[in-house]
Amino acid sequence: MSLWLCLRFPLLSIECLPPDINRPAAVVEAQRVIAANELALTLGIKPGQSSSTARALVADGELKLLNRDNAREQQLIEQLKCWAYGFTPTLESWHDDTILLEVGSCLKLYRDINRLTDVLTRKLTRRGFTVATGLGSNRWLAWLMSHTDSPITASGDNKEDPSLTALPLRLLLSIPGNNFQQPIERLAKAGIQTLGQLLALPPSSIAQRCGKPLHNWLQALTASSDRLTADFQPPQRFADYLWFGFEIRHSNELHPAMEQLLEGLAGFLTSAQLTTATIDWHLLRTQGGFQTLRVRSSEAHRSPERWLKLSCLQLEHYPLEEDIEGLALYASSLQEEVVHEVDLFGDNRLSEPLYSLVDRLRARLGLQAVRYLGVREAHLPEFSQLLTEEQPCPAGFATYAKQRPFWLLEEPHPIRAWNDQLFWNGPLTLIHGPERIEDNWWEQPISRDYYVASTEEGQPIWIFKNRHTQRWYVQGVLP
């Protein structure tokens, strides 16, 4: 038996637009108000009114009339689907403002349908959405139940529910794709106003008098199960946004919003078994436009805590140019999750992932400030190592270690030779050498004789004589 949960967003058309709690606002489509915010509702504006009536009700052009933005609504529904994918894989959008979830198959996980509905509605309300829920054994029933106030019942079998049977038949007019206009008008003339009255009629007579489509629809409504569609395939990218409803001037006020969005990202990535190494924040300005902030991590992961820490660190050094009233989060390059092997008997001293330190340092100091050390097989000392931003592969080969410095000076430093004596912060004594290193013959031939010399203190240093110029240089300090 299937069980469908309907999440209907009656105010979607206004909730998808930037909120403004200080001004009455209404969304208009074809000169008719289709949704209004709370302030507008208290002023007497109702859905269905013409826009001129609405304007007349509110003095001095205070009313903000917004055009319906279908694209934005669709985008929001897609985002909500991604979010709902964290609960069940079988889901679909329905009409313009509804998502239907098949929850019968995941009831064991949540143990109780009431618990699941509670979690869903709480999370949606926190995001500022008005949601009507309904539960039924098929899609139609779930959708109809979302128009009633009756509490969710465990079985989903509620065809006898008084609040369902009391639903007006005119509701069926809003079902797109079905033309029930004529039969419903005819039924209304016969005194049949509610769904209950219609259901009480013998089905065969309905087919005869009201036509096949309504009969079929009633059959589908009373069916105890519904066809299942293929599982929802989440897109390979994540996008979500949040409107604060007020203006923000300091970056640290963004933290709660970031936390909320990252939680959503983590939920999505977990359910899609994906990870990401880059996220993009768009700080949506009050005056339109946005500021971007890209946060990188050395390894792909989906831990919201790590992303929040990195984002906050980066934000500290990122002044807000203008007032911000919204925040959007994008993750477009998602990667398949790599499963790490956990060594049960290994060293378990790490309290955080290895790369989180690198990320943290980079978030504050910049990408260039934290680098890895790499070995390159080359004869000339200055070419045999490199500093990289990406972690190099393990070197693994043992090179000649005797008489090599611990520190390599950035540039060979010239030393003075005077009266058979070398001087570098005092006289030097040669203690080992020479070792000839020649290379770079294809460009500018380099030939050097390397010696180990000791300073007055006894510190061995690495010096060489350029055989072409006969000049002496110090290049390193031995351990």
Added chain:
Amino acid sequence: MYDPLEPIISRSDTWRGMESNHPLQTLRISANSDWHALDVLPTGFDALDNQLALGGWPMMGCIEFLTDGNGMGAMGLMLPTMEKLGTQPRWLAFIAPPNTPYAPLLAARGIPTEQVLIVHPKNREELLWATEQAIRSTTCSAVFSWLGAADYRYAELRRLQLAATENDTLSVVFRHREAAEKHTPACLRLMSRGYRRIDILKQRGGKPISDIVIEPDNDVPTQPQLWELPSETFRTRTGHYLTPVA
């Protein structure tokens, strides 16, 4: 018999010297001390281990190394330690090093160079922050930080010391000799006197000891190998003259 000094001595913040050379038998650490475990890492030099109260580097707490100049010579003493720590799959962090450590030497000594992190903070605040982050994060086996000649408040250094007592990261800060006149919260303070000669200025559970000579290992031979002579003559340690060839 009631000893009026006993409550004072048993306080965790009372600094106690030590009489014996056998630290582990006599070292008494109060229960609420910030030394949770006697986690010690041998330095790799017997001469130094014998003089350190714990018989090696303390892993819980900061080690302060006072050097003149940029303290490049002092890192040689850390090489055996780095060899040991390199076996752990954790970072070896160099924060604001005066130069770049020579990767081929590290590789030849068996130190995994890909675990070496070179961090270059831009200013004093970032340096302290990066050092504290590296020490506090459990992902480093060793943190070497060159604090330089700048003046640091006791409270700033105390933060590093506290961070270092929380986990088993070897935390070494290099500072200028001039800092010797100021107090330090570090549990071990060394000062370099010259090549492989150091003073212990302060050590928890032990006495200050001056002029410890650490014999250079056999990496640097005392006799020059005169298989090829330089053309000019230069004085060598044994009084011979090296004559470089033309």
